[in-house]
Amino acid sequence: MIYLDNNATTYLPPEVREAMMPYFSEEYGNAASVHTFGSRLMNQMDSARESVGRLIGADPKDDLTFTSGGTESNNAILYSVVKKFPNRRHIITSTVEHSSVAKVAEDLEKQGYEITRVPVDREGRLDLNFFKNSIRSDTALVTLMWANNETGVLSPVAEISKITRQKGVLFHSDAVQAIGKVKINVSETPVDFLSVSAHKLHGPKGIGLLYVRKGVPFAPLILGGAQQNGRRAGTENMAGIVGFAVASDMAQKFVADVKKLEQEEKLCRKLEEGLLNRVSDITIAGQGAQRIPNTSQIIFEQTEGEALLQMMSDAGIYASGGSTCTAGTTQPSHVLLAMGFNEKQSGAAIRFSLSRYTTEDEINGVLEIMPKLVSKLRSI
Numbered sequence: 001m002i003y004l005d006n007n008a009t010t011y012l013p014p015e016v017r018e019a020m021m022p023y024f025s026e027e028y029g030n031a032a033s034v035h036t037f038g039s040r041l042m043n044q045m046d047s048a049r050e051s052v053g054r055l056i057g058a059d060p061k062d063d064l065t066f067t068s069g070g071t072e073s074n075n076a077i078l079y080s081v082v083k084k085f086p087n088r089r090h091i092i093t094s095t096v097e098h099s100s101v102a103k104v105a106e107d108l109e110k111q112g113y114e115i116t117r118v119p120v121d122r123e124g125r126l127d128l129n130f131f132k133n134s135i136r137s138d139t140a141l142v143t144l145m146w147a148n149n150e151t152g153v154l155s156p157v158a159e160i161s162k163i164t165r166q167k168g169v170l171f172h173s174d175a176v177q178a179i180g181k182v183k184i185n186v187s188e189t190p191v192d193f194l195s196v197s198a199h200k201l202h203g204p205k206g207i208g209l210l211y212v213r214k215g216v217p218f219a220p221l222i223l224g225g226a227q228q229n230g231r232r233a234g235t236e237n238m239a240g241i242v243g244f245a246v247a248s249d250m251a252q253k254f255v256a257d258v259k260k261l262e263q264e265e266k267l268c269r270k271l272e273e274g275l276l277n278r279v280s281d282i283t284i285a286g287q288g289a290q291r292i293p294n295t296s297q298i299i300f301e302q303t304e305g306e307a308l309l310q311m312m313s314d315a316g317i318y319a320s321g322g323s324t325c326t327a328g329t330t331q332p333s334h335v336l337l338a339m340g341f342n343e344k345q346s347g348a349a350i351r352f353s354l355s356r357y358t359t360e361d362e363i364n365g366v367l368e369i370m371p372k373l374v375s376k377l378r379s380i
């Protein structure tokens with residue numbers, strides 16, 4: 001099999017799996033217990049927090065809370081801000097956010113909040129002037145993703161954070177698709193909130209992180225016990241936390257290794273150039289923008305993405321489409337539509353997402369098979 005769907009989820013390497021195993025068996029204690037069989041797990045949790053904190057360049061005084069993943073972190077941050085700042089009724093987001101931000105923004109809109117959605121250009125780049133001019137005295141939060149999950153296009157987070165600092169507005173970035181792919185340092189790029197998900201960086205599913213800069217007010221989304229200083233109730237997922245820590249240490253090494261990062265980018269460019277040379281009428285979404293090194297969203301004109309994905313799957317190549325299928329109906333990608341592509345083009349898009357485990361042989365395999373599949377589909 002050739003797995004090129006790493007923006008959906010990633011391979012769990014043996015180092016991570018082995019570190020997690022004891023927490024499914026002999027280390028079954030509850031970290032909140034008074035007795036040492038449980039409470040000793042607190043040390044593991046603290047050291048895991050340090051690992052994840054190092055990966056994002058957090059200050060030890062910042063607040064790092066484990067959640068169930070990127071979706072929960074995004075929900076918790078948006079609902080926290082509106083709870084803490086009830087008189088600020090305006091939120092700035094973009095037209096290309098992940099649904100775990102976009103749906104919360106829609107929910108807040110129904111509750112009477114004003115939502116400004118910053119548009120993007122044909123390459124998926126945010127309109128920074130529009131953004132600057134959107135900030136108001138009653139803006140509660142700016143929430144803009146670090147990298148787009150469909151196209152890989154990076155947001156100018158350093159510039160955005162400078163502007164939000166100057167204007168005194170809180171800034172959240174959904175960094176789920178950027179962490180472990182590019183260097184992120186919240187001490188150098190001052191965001192107030194950050195969302196992270198372990199399963200996108202070769203960690204386990206069902207565990208994520210919610211970062212809150214020290215001193216920034218936060219109201220928990222999940223209420224109950226006093227776990228994690230009352231910031232997220234519920235018995236901690238120790239196996240997940242420990243796996244997340246090991247995956248973070250490995251990801252940190254990877255992003256610090258320029259050669260390895262370049263190698264991944266080289267493979268992704270090889271895939272793009274190879275397809276451009278071998279297949280007619282294709283467009284790479286966001287090709288002119290700065291992107292994370294692993295993602296390539298390609299529109300194969302005059303094809304049906306779903307049919308192509310099925311043929312690819314039959315041939316052992318796993319990727320994603322530009323449309324999402326919900327309850328039997330196919331929805332065009334809001335990201336591609338926001339970039340000015342039409343519904344047909346959105347339906348003809350395939351997202352390839354590589355990982356640090358992707359090999360040149362696999363890319364060669366894709367370059368050999370894809371042209372045959374596309375011409376077969378176009379001839380039907």
Ligand code: PLP
Pocket residue numbers: 007008068069070071072074098100145147148149174176177197198199208
């Ligand atoms: N944010 C982005 C940009 C994503 O790509 C995803 C998952 O695809 C999420 C948030 C949700 O993360 P999780 O699957 O951990 O809930």
